Amino acid sequence: MSKNLIIKQCEDCKTVVKVIKEEDSKLFCCEKQMQELSPNSVDASYEKHIPNYEIKGDKISVKVNHVMENDHYIEWISMCSDNKEFTVYFKPGDVAMVEFEYIPGAILYAYCNKHALWKKEVE
Numbered sequence: 001m002s003k004n005l006i007i008k009q010c011e012d013c014k015t016v017v018k019v020i021k022e023e024d025s026k027l028f029c030c031e032k033q034m035q036e037l038s039p040n041s042v043d044a045s046y047e048k049h050i051p052n053y054e055i056k057g058d059k060i061s062v063k064v065n066h067v068m069e070n071d072h073y074i075e076w077i078s079m080c081s082d083n084k085e086f087t088v089y090f091k092p093g094d095v096a097m098v099e100f101e102y103i104p105g106a107i108l109y110a111y112c113n114k115h116a117l118w119k120k121e122v123e
């Protein structure tokens, strides 16, 4: 079973943190408890955020069909399996595309600076 990423965000300053290990912890930022982001998995809007993948032998090519403009872009794509985690970061103007090892059951995540966290499981 793949481990889930735990991503939290400050409601005020919008700082985003990745939690490595959590046991009854309460993270605070701007004097408020940080809230966990729950990943979306259904794209209802015109913008697409769900990471799509194509299997190429022992690798997968992952892409998010999303604008990569200065004020709106995919900041990173991650893949988590039971014992591995990979993250690739992007800048505006990049193509939100990456190759990862093909691990059935792994979970792909994409983070948009405006529309938060999205995920898809690798079959």
Ligand SMILES: [Fe+2]
Pocket: 047, 049, 066, 072, 073, 112, 113, 114, 115
């Ligand atoms: Fe977006």
